[in-house]
Amino acid sequence: MNDTIAAISSPSGAAHRGVVRVSGPRASELLRRTVPEFLRGCKPGELLRGAYRGRFRDGRGTQPVLVLCMPGPRSYTREDVVEFHLPGCEPLLQCALRHLLSCGARAAVPGEFTRRAFLNGRIDLSRAEGVLALVEASDDAERRAAIALLSGGLGTRVAGVRDGLAELCSLCEAGLDFEGGDTGSVSYAELETRLDALREELCRTLQFEVRRQPPGALARVVLVGEPNAGKSTLFNALGGENALTSRHAGTTRDLLFALWSLPALAGGGCRLCDTPGLDVESEGVARLAQERAQKEVASADLLIVVVDGRLGFADGALPDLPAETPRVWVWNQRDRAGEPPSEDRPWVAVSALERTGLDALGERVGRELASWGLGEGPPSSADVGRLLFARHRRALEVSALELSGAQDALTRRLPLDLVAQNLRQGLEALDDLEGRTTAEDLLDRIFSRFCLGK
Ligand SMILES: Nc1nc2c(ncn2[C@@H]2O[C@H](COP(=O)(O)OP(=O)(O)OP(=O)(O)O)[C@@H](O)[C@H]2O)c(=O)[nH]1
Ligand SMILES: [Mg+2]
Incomplete structure (x- = not known):
């Protein structure tokens, strides 16, 4: 980090002002070469904090400039930082930058100022982020x-x-x-x-x-299935949560959310939702719970259909699920139901209780989401x-x-x-x-x- 970096740090496009920023040990020297009038009384290498008006010499002509001098360590990068505020015209800023480079600065790579702030202990990584x-x-x-x-x-x-x-x-x-x-x-x-x-x-x-x-930031994956299939047990195992489970059907009444880490996805994971068991016949509060669940199902990016392996899956057991939503079939409770019949569906067999088969499930879901362009790619x-x-x-x-x-x-x-x-x-x-x-x-x-x- 003993070189001096420079970059245009204002957004591209026309604006009233544009900023070229310089950071490093040669900042004061670069200032002396481009706006000589300020540093006349200073010792070589010395940089005094403050804002000055003057004219920037870019090798071709001069431009009005407002210079901000921030000597290290009290600067963003903890190095000597000089900002040249120039008229916000792209070719002019480019020309100023080229001149600074020809005077010995190096073109900064993206994020390099913040990286220096981090490496010099000015901010921790989460602040940089x-x-x-x-x-x-x-x-x-x-x-x-x-x-x-x-x-x-x-x-x-x-x-x-x-x-x-x-x-x-x-x-x-x-x-x-x-x-x-x-x-x-x-x-x-x-x-x-x-x-x-x-x-x-x-x-x-x-x-x-x-x-x-941020809501809606991650792919939304929803667990659905008949009451008691083991959705909440699976939800807990995948999302590290502690939702209520029991052997009585109808345990889950509300929607529950957790984050499920899927390292294979660029987004790092997905938002997992546990729903009340879908029941064709229900009334009262249970009916309201069903409506909520249905809403979530309708807007899901992917459905995980959880089936109690002992009962298998019977068509018509679940209300219609949106046909276009990708889904992954989970054969749960394999510890007591045994392995699924391989020919009928592309099952992923798991035991939510014993936490087996979960990696394979994560992989399948990650692959499926990626194939739909969800949470994948650059x-x-x-x-x-x-x-x-x-x-x-x-x-x-x-x-x-x-x-x-x-x-x-x-x-x-x-x-x-x-x-x-x-x-x-x-x-x-x-x-x-x-x-x-x-x-x-x-x-x-x-x-x-x-x-x-x-
Ligand atoms: N042996 C075994 N039991 C399981 C497994 N998964 C769930 N169970 C049990 O099955 C019962 C129901 O599990 P829940 O997770 O509450 O089921 P659910 O689908 O959330 O049920 P509702 O919320 O009522 O729709 C509980 O007693 C769990 O301990 C499993 O993989 N193996
Ligand atoms: Mg439940």
């Missing part, structure tokens, strides 16, 4: 979500959990030297209490992330913000899962090194979220989606 999401927000919900990211809301919430987790981890690791049952300075019970609190906070954060997903700019949120959610989910593992190990009084291992992994997932340990190629992917000059 907030910048991107804000630039690309296409409606008010997205804009609000982006601002929440940008203001570091997620980072702050996660930082608390992270610190607590790091402390817990070192307590466990310190206790490793003690013999069976004894954890040294703290008891198992105390570790449990602390872990409980952290896990709860993490789950709240996760819930918050789920709720602020993401459109509007999809990008969603992808970022999906990344946050996955990191939170992984972390929550590891904490459950740790909790389980504590409850069973397993050796502390096992507990510590889970905690470490939970911690690493959170570090990924903040970008502390994020791999270079993920950073490339994230920042390459920014537009030039940001």
Whole structure:
């Protein structure tokens, strides 16, 4: 990062003003060469904070310019930053940029200013993503979500959990030297209490992330089937939820939503909806529940038809489903129903209760959605913000899962090194979220989606 980058950072097209932005150690030198009058009294390399008017020399002629000088580290990138505000005419801005490049700047790649801000510790990754999401927000919900990211809301919430987790981890690791049952300075019970609190906070954060997903952002996948087929059990298994299930038909009354991670999809997953069992005959409240379910079914991108394998599927058992909506057939309860008759439908056999066959189901659904162009392919700019949120959610989910593992190990009084291992992994997932340990190629992917000059 010891070179100096430059790019036009205003949107293309005619405007009153356009901005060429420069960041790096040679910013003041470039300023001296293009607008010499300001720096006359300054030492070489010195840059004084402020805004100045003058004339920009682009090698051919001069243009009126407003220069904003922001010496590092109190600048967006923490480097010396100079912005040239010029008349907003594209050829003129291009000419100014070319001149800066000929004077020794390098053309910035998309997102490079924000990447520098991140690498120099000015912002964490979720805030960097907030910048991107804000630039690309296409409606008010997205804009609000982006601002929440940008203001570091997620980072702050996660930082608390992270610190607590790091402390817990070192307590466990310190206790490793003690013999069976004894954890040294703290008891198992105390570790449990602390872990409980952290896990709860993490789950709240996760819930918050789920709720602020822009509606309609992800492909909508709806679970349908007869009452008691095991939809809610499957919903819980796929979406990590805790919806009510029971052996009585008619347990689910309302629509329930969760996010189902499908890494194969560019969007990172889909929105999964659990519905009341579809029943041809129903009245009263049950009738109202049916109507809601039907509405959701009508607007679904894909239906997962859940069938209790012991009963099989009989035509006419379900009200008509929209013929054009793609669907995946699930043969549930295979642990007690056995495998499906292979010839009748392209079944995916699962046991929602024992959580088997779920990967195959995810793969089938992902493939199906992709083949309809849903959540697949190079993401459109509007999809990008969603992808970022999906990344946050996955990191939170992984972390929550590891904490459950740790909790389980504590409850069973397993050796502390096992507990510590889970905690470490939970911690690493959170570090990924903040970008502390994020791999270079993920950073490339994230920042390459920014537009030039940001
Ligand atoms: N053995 C076994 N039992 C299952 C499986 N899936 C669901 N069950 C059981 O089947 C019963 C019904 O499951 P639910 O998930 O509540 O079914 P549902 O389709 O949501 O039912 P409604 O909400 O009433 O429409 C529960 O007792 C579950 O534990 C499975 O794969 N194997
Ligand atoms: Mg249910």
